[in-house]
Amino acid sequence: MKKFVSTLLFAVGFSSASMIGLEALGQEQIAGGSAAMAGRGFAGNAKTGDAEGVSVVNPARQAFDTKVMLNLNFLLDVSTADRSNSHYTRSGLSMPSMNLSFPMGDFGTLGVSLWQHYSASIREDIDNEEEMWNAELEYQSSVYELVPTYAIRLPFFRMVSLGASAHFVMGSFNRSLTLGADNSEISKEDAWATIEANVIDRVRGDWKIKNHVAYYTFAAQYRGRMASYFFSFTTPYTLKNELEYNMQFSELDTLEPTRKTREIKVPAMLATGVNYRFNKRHNVMADIAWRAWDRNIDNVAGSWNMSQVTKTQNDFNISIGYQRDGSDIFYESYWDRITYRAGAWYKNWYVEDVSEIGGALGAGFPLGRKGTMLDLSIQGGVRLTDDDHNWSESFIGIRLGLVGVGNWGKTRGQ
Amino acid sequence: MNKKKLILFPLLAFFLSSCLFDTDDDGLSNWLSDQGLPNNYNVQEVTVNDLTPISADAFLDTAPVNAKVIGLLGARSGLSHDVVFDFAIDSALVAKIQNKDSAATFLYLHLLESFYGDKHLPSGYLPIKENLKINASWIISEKMSKNDVENLRDIKDSIWFHELESWTPQNKADTTLSVTIDMVDSVVYGVSVTVLNEPLVTIELPKALVNDILKKPGYRRLQLRLSVPEASNLYRFYGSANEEFQPQFHVVEKGTLNNLTCFAAHSAELISVQEKCSDCVVLYGGDNVYDSLVVEFPSKPIMKALSDFYGDEFPYTVGDSNDVRQAVVMAELTFFRDDSKGESELGLPVMVVASSYVDSVDASVLRGERYKLNRPLINASGHPNMVFHEGDSLSLQVTIGMRNFINKASDGRTFKMAMRLAQSILLPKDSSYRYFVRQDTIYKDQDKKEIKLIKTDTIPVNFPYSDYARYDFTSIRNKPATLKLWLASKRGDKTAPEKLVGKDGNKSESVVIKDNARGGK
Numbered sequence: 001m002k003k004f005v006s007t008l009l010f011a012v013g014f015s016s017a018s019m020i021g022l023e024a025l026g027q028e029q030i031a032g033g034s035a036a037m038a039g040r041g042f043a044g045n046a047k048t049g050d051a052e053g054v055s056v057v058n059p060a061r062q063a064f065d066t067k068v069m070l071n072l073n074f075l076l077d078v079s080t081a082d083r084s085n086s087h088y089t090r091s092g093l094s095m096p097s098m099n100l101s102f103p104m105g106d107f108g109t110l111g112v113s114l115w116q117h118y119s120a121s122i123r124e125d126i127d128n129e130e131e132m133w134n135a136e137l138e139y140q141s142s143v144y145e146l147v148p149t150y151a152i153r154l155p156f157f158r159m160v161s162l163g164a165s166a167h168f169v170m171g172s173f174n175r176s177l178t179l180g181a182d183n184s185e186i187s188k189e190d191a192w193a194t195i196e197a198n199v200i201d202r203v204r205g206d207w208k209i210k211n212h213v214a215y216y217t218f219a220a221q222y223r224g225r226m227a228s229y230f231f232s233f234t235t236p237y238t239l240k241n242e243l244e245y246n247m248q249f250s251e252l253d254t255l256e257p258t259r260k261t262r263e264i265k266v267p268a269m270l271a272t273g274v275n276y277r278f279n280k281r282h283n284v285m286a287d288i289a290w291r292a293w294d295r296n297i298d299n300v301a302g303s304w305n306m307s308q309v310t311k312t313q314n315d316f317n318i319s320i321g322y323q324r325d326g327s328d329i330f331y332e333s334y335w336d337r338i339t340y341r342a343g344a345w346y347k348n349w350y351v352e353d354v355s356e357i358g359g360a361l362g363a364g365f366p367l368g369r370k371g372t373m374l375d376l377s378i379q380g381g382v383r384l385t386d387d388d389h390n391w392s393e394s395f396i397g398i399r400l401g402l403v404g405v406g407n408w409g410k411t412r413g414q
Numbered sequence: 415m416n417k418k419k420l421i422l423f424p425l426l427a428f429f430l431s432s433c434l435f436d437t438d439d440d441g442l443s444n445w446l447s448d449q450g451l452p453n454n455y456n457v458q459e460v461t462v463n464d465l466t467p468i469s470a471d472a473f474l475d476t477a478p479v480n481a482k483v484i485g486l487l488g489a490r491s492g493l494s495h496d497v498v499f500d501f502a503i504d505s506a507l508v509a510k511i512q513n514k515d516s517a518a519t520f521l522y523l524h525l526l527e528s529f530y531g532d533k534h535l536p537s538g539y540l541p542i543k544e545n546l547k548i549n550a551s552w553i554i555s556e557k558m559s560k561n562d563v564e565n566l567r568d569i570k571d572s573i574w575f576h577e578l579e580s581w582t583p584q585n586k587a588d589t590t591l592s593v594t595i596d597m598v599d600s601v602v603y604g605v606s607v608t609v610l611n612e613p614l615v616t617i618e619l620p621k622a623l624v625n626d627i628l629k630k631p632g633y634r635r636l637q638l639r640l641s642v643p644e645a646s647n648l649y650r651f652y653g654s655a656n657e658e659f660q661p662q663f664h665v666v667e668k669g670t671l672n673n674l675t676c677f678a679a680h681s682a683e684l685i686s687v688q689e690k691c692s693d694c695v696v697l698y699g700g701d702n703v704y705d706s707l708v709v710e711f712p713s714k715p716i717m718k719a720l721s722d723f724y725g726d727e728f729p730y731t732v733g734d735s736n737d738v739r740q741a742v743v744m745a746e747l748t749f750f751r752d753d754s755k756g757e758s759e760l761g762l763p764v765m766v767v768a769s770s771y772v773d774s775v776d777a778s779v780l781r782g783e784r785y786k787l788n789r790p791l792i793n794a795s796g797h798p799n800m801v802f803h804e805g806d807s808l809s810l811q812v813t814i815g816m817r818n819f820i821n822k823a824s825d826g827r828t829f830k831m832a833m834r835l836a837q838s839i840l841l842p843k844d845s846s847y848r849y850f851v852r853q854d855t856i857y858k859d860q861d862k863k864e865i866k867l868i869k870t871d872t873i874p875v876n877f878p879y880s881d882y883a884r885y886d887f888t889s890i891r892n893k894p895a896t897l898k899l900w901l902a903s904k905r906g907d908k909t910a911p912e913k914l915v916g917k918d919g920n921k922s923e924s925v926v927i928k929d930n931a932r933g934g935k
Contacts, residue, residue: 019445022449023449081441081445083444083445083448086440086441086444086445087441088441088442088444088445089441124442126442126443126446126453128443128453131443131453132453132454133443133453133454134453135446135453137446177451179452179453179454179455179902180454180455181455181457181743181902182454182455182456182457183457184456185456185457185458185459186457186458186459186900189790189791190457190459190900192787192788192789192790192791193457193743193744193746193786193788193900194743194744194900195786197743197744197902199455199741199743199902201904245738246738247738247739247740247741247902247904248741249741253817254773254814254817254818254821255736255738255741255817255821256736256773256821256822257736257738258734258737259733259734259736260733302904303451303904303906304450304452304904304906304907305450305906305907306449306450306451307450388448389448389449391445391448
């Protein structure tokens with residue numbers, strides 16, 4: 001087990017398998033992309049418990065936690081892009097989020113999440129001497145968010161909590177296309193000059209928020225005996241991507257890059273969800289999150305025939321899920337202590353004419369008696385597109401979540 | 415079922431499923447095409463004919479250079495090479511000389527055997543026979559402490575070199591020397607070798623020098639300069655850092671055993687120009703000869719040629735004006751060449767190396783150009799960047815400089831490059847360049863069996879010593895050069911149909927255009 005985890009940690013390359021939207025923002029990790037959330041179809045932001053942890057969509061939820069929780073998530077996925085009779089398969093390994101929540105009793109709960117909100121990461125090459133193809137394409141873009149959260153239950157209405165989080169955005173963008181020479185347009189006598197003369201079309205830059213230090217999410221949660229609800233609002237913000245364009249042969253090249261800043265206006269997000277608990281440990285849940293994009297996204301572009309913009313559409317995510325909580329009594333049978341999950345989602349991407357349908361099965365395996373857990377979910381689905389630019393995709397993947405739960409700061413009997 | 419199996423089963427299922435996901439051979443290529451990206455770049459060529467320089471000026475550095483390793487005395491190819499030594503004189507030894515009339519001073523120079531004995535030295539270079547008129551000039555210091563004289567080497571070369579730039583001798587006098595350098599066959603430890611007939615050159619210095627030394631007792635410092643401006647040859651000898659064969663200065667009393675021997679604490683070579691043609695653009699070559707010919711070309715013809723080729727505006731003035739629409743894969747400048755006005759010492763072809771001025775942080779720096787080999791051309795007619803070789807053109811690669819120039823041409827700059835005479839070439843048509851050619855030989859062993867042996871006796875492509883050459887580049891000023899560019903452009907295909915068809919209703923912050931090289935129109 002240790003070897004497996006070590007290997008996984010070593011191999012994390014922060015890449016994602018989808019090839020859609022690379023020029024815009026890339027693939028979005030829904031709701032923090034944790035293995036537990038994925039196992040129930042990304043539903044369950046309204047679900048409360050002793051140690052549900054940070055929710056980047058609903059910061060109010062963690063007010064009901066009683067245990068400290070640390071959670072690391074990994075995603076390994078394989079995706080095949082199709083168009084007509086062409087298809088291309090690639091795999092990716094990423095770390096969508098790390099979360100820590102720290103309940104402080106009547107003083108509320110503090111939390112922090114490091115969330116890879118968007119990622120556009122591929123590294124592929126093509127080499128065919130006969131056709132004179134020689135290209136290596138690499139995208140490494142990650143929009144990370146450091147999200148401190150705070151939530152507190154209301155003094156007299158203890159079933160209601162309020163929460164807020166600030167999203168500090170950071171990250172980098174790198175696109176490099178390395179191309180070999182095609183000498184078909186020049187005479188044979190002149191071909192010597194292009195030996196070992198690969199050209200790199202490179203764009204790099206970083207991600208920031210324009211005019212603000214962060215964007216914010218505000219949420220309210222109601223926990224009933226059987227049903228729980230939440231509602232959250234995330235402020236709109238403008239992402240600023242400062243880019244340098246160059247065409248070079250090596251890192252020591254003499255060209256001065258040309259610079260451009262693109263701005264992406266991300267609309268406000270409204271999210272709500274419900275969780276219904278029955279027979280003590282059984283839960284059904286449904287969530288919806290919605291954003292109305294009213295502006296297209298400027299692409300990085302700048303080369304050859306690349307499109308200048310990515311058209312956007314209203315972006316929403318509808319999720320339904322089921323979870324049977326595992327027993328926390330350590331002497332019960334292991335099967336009974338496992339948490340079982342299932343769910344499905346439909347997501348309209350922010351990219352026009354791209355939608356995603358997915359389903360997942362998941363489980364949470366207790367490791368030992370001290371609250372350590374391994375969340376595992378297996379997901380699969382399709383991303384459907386309507387145009388030639390973005391290819392439709394089929395995907396499968398495994399998410400792994402390492403969860404540590406502790407009782408720090410609590411005295412016996414609390 | 416244990417926990418390990420529980421984890422392994424889904425993993426196994428995952429990898430089995432992944433086997434069902436397949437890739438076409440041209441899958442990525444088609445995807446790249448749909449993204450508007452190519453599988454390679456088309457190499458494009460632009461030629462700029464009749465490129466006349468704005469200026470062509472040579473800059474010879476005549477600052478003293480170190481003669482620790484190799485010393486040089488003589489005159490050749492328009493340059494005179496003087497040598498200066500810095501000796502410490504021990505007063506106690508000088509005091510032993512009783513008869514001042516019998517006193518004399520000698521300088522022993524050991525000829526550089528590795529040069530004169532090099533078997534690749536062109537035949538006909540030796541023997542050298544010459545009667546030299548040597549001008550000796552000197553400075554004898556004021557009295558110094560014993561400690562200062564003994565620690566004369568502690569003075570930094572750079573400080574001494576700076577003092578030498580304004581050489582004002584106390585006295586000077588001429589002397590003569592008859593030199594003969596030739597090789598003879600000899601047997602050393604039973605092996606037949608060819609060695610210098612007389613490797614030691616003994617120069618008897620003027621009487622005035624010994625008189626001055628004897629007149630000034632005490633610990634002193636002697637700076638001695640030798641000059642032979644009327645010589646026809648150059649004489650290479652081991653420098654002062656060579657423990658075995660370093661130059662030696664002797665004060666002797668003839669007929670006695672009194673012999674004061676001094677070794678140089680410092681030694682330097684000083685170059686002076688003997689050029690008679692003041693209007694000529696002359697470039698000098700040789701070890702320790704730092705001479706550059708800087709040629710400056712106007713921007714306009716290059717910009718016009720690029721503009722005509724691409725149909726875009728050059729120089730680029732949009733945004734920050736840094737042009738990255740294309741990359742220069744190779745740039746080659748070809749000049750007219752006439753070797754007849756040049757002069758070389760060794761008679762071998764001499765390679766010309768190019769460098770260009772490029773931006774570095776906030777400064778313009780001269781950076782050496784990497785020489786890329788055109789092997790078919792070299793194998794057929796030799797390196798294109800050589801002088802004293804067949805042909806009438808000189809082609810120099812200026813890729814780094816041209817790349818920088820086009821990138822920043824909007825600030826109105828000109829294109830500047832520099833050239834220097836570099837190493838002598840023994841094998842001008844060998845494209846292995848810089849590498850040694852191995853010679854395979856076959857010999858028969860005791861059983862008459864043929865065995866292939868790679869001999870250690872190899873043929874160097876370059877002669878290890880530079881040619882002290884003079885090359886007249888005056889023609890560069892009036893004979894136009896040709897610039898050939900190999901280019902990679904990231905401009906889009908203007909005629910390609912727009913693939914991105916969006917729905918109405920969404921406002922776009924920018925216009926969709928196909929020709930979208932960043933910095934494009």
